[in-house]
Amino acid sequence: MRLKNYLAASMTEAMNQVKEELGPDAIIISAETVDGQFKVVAALEEREDIDFNAADELKITPSRFRFDDSHLRDCLDYHGVIDTVAERILAYCRNLSLERGISDEHRLLSACFAEMFAFGSLLDLNCPVKMFMGVPGSGKSTIIAKVATQARFNKIRCCIISTDNVRAGANHQLEAFAKILETDFFFCKGGRSLFDAVRSARQNYQLVLIDTPGVNPFIAAEIERLRSLAEVVKCEMVMTVDAGKNSFEAVEIAEIFNQFGIKYLLPTRLDLTRRIGSLISIAGCCRIGFCAASVSSGIAQGLASVNHKSLAKLILS
Incomplete structure (x- = not known):
């Protein structure tokens, strides 16, 4: 802003001087009489002329750290x-x-x-009862045998309870593994017998592993049968899922199972897939944590641990 003083014999003359020199946009700051003359202080905003025909020039200040995603x-x-x-x-x-x-x-x-994401361990004994559920063929029985094997190696007293009254072969297989591991095996037909078995087992074992029948989540009757088992005992729910499953289907299935309060996701057949988008999608959409992963069908090879670093490595590899 530019200031100028004007002296004249009359106010009209002073204002004319301001208008002639500064133009109609002049701002009158003050007006007073000094020694018989009129004094006017006026100002004009200095504006930068803009050339609209000139090319735009943008000054870009680069960020010190810029992540290219x-x-x-x-x-x-x-x-x-x-x-x-x-x-x-x-x-x-x-x-x-x-x-x-x-x-x-x-x-x-x-x-x-x-x-x-949350990460945990199946050998965490804060909640000693673990119930495994999933669609048919997702590897629940094999996973339970692997967890029981790890428990034995860690000197944790463990027992296996099966509620699978659909596949007799799975029960025979689990019972055979239990004998090899010198671990007790129990079979329960329904919710009441499961409640009694778990209550008794907690007095004698540090870890109780419950197998459930494979369930088609899109058949309401099968979900209700699973509900009759899931709601009678206090336990951590673990969902087994084929790691190579389509992401959208996997999320849809997980959302149905998650009505029971799934805590952990346990991917199977991780050795047979190169894409794990279904696992990241399930964990991100359903807020389900990770506990372990199966990277081999061999019981003796056990389960691989899963953490934030290993997941990141799989995504970037």
């Missing part, structure tokens, strides 16, 4: 992670990169998974 986006797309979960992951990684100045993809993705 294009490769990570491609990895999530390759694995088949559904869009809503993938965008959450990418947004978290971008924010974390800016906050902490990290550009390494594995570190960012590991931190993201540590924040988004």
Whole structure:
């Protein structure tokens, strides 16, 4: 803003001087009489002339840390992670990169998974009763045998309870494994007998593993039969799922099973798949944690541990 003083014999003359020199946009700051003359203080805003024909010039200040998520986006797309979960992951990684100045993809993705997902252990005895459920052929019986084997190696007293009255072969198989491991095996036909068996088992065993019949989640009668078992005992629910399953179908199935309060997701046949988008999608949509993974059909090889770092490595590999 530019200020100027004007002196004249009359107010009219002073105002004419202002108008002639500063133009109609002049601002009158003050007007007073000094020694018989009129004094006017006026001002004019200085405006920068804009050339609308000139090319636009943008000054870009580069960020100190800039994370290019294009490769990570491609990895999530390759694995088949559904869009809503993938965008959450990418947004978290971008924010974390800016906050902490990290550009390494594995570190960012590991931190993201540590924040988004829960991780636990099937040998955690805070809740000693574990119930396994899933669709037919998802590997529940084999998983239970592997968990029982790990319990034996860790000197944890364990027993197996089967409620599978559909496949007699699965019961014979579990009973045979139990004998090899010198672990007790019980069979229950319904909810009442399961309640009694679990109450008795908790007095003698540190870990109780419950097998349930394979269930088609799209058949209401089968879900209700599973409900009659799931609601009679206090336990941690573990859902087994084929790691190579279509992401959208896997999420739909998991949402149905999650009405029972699934705590952990246990992927099977991880050695036979190269894409784990279904697992990330289930965990992201249904807020189900990870406890372990089966990477071999061999009982003796046990289960592989799953954590935020191993998941990130699988996505980026």
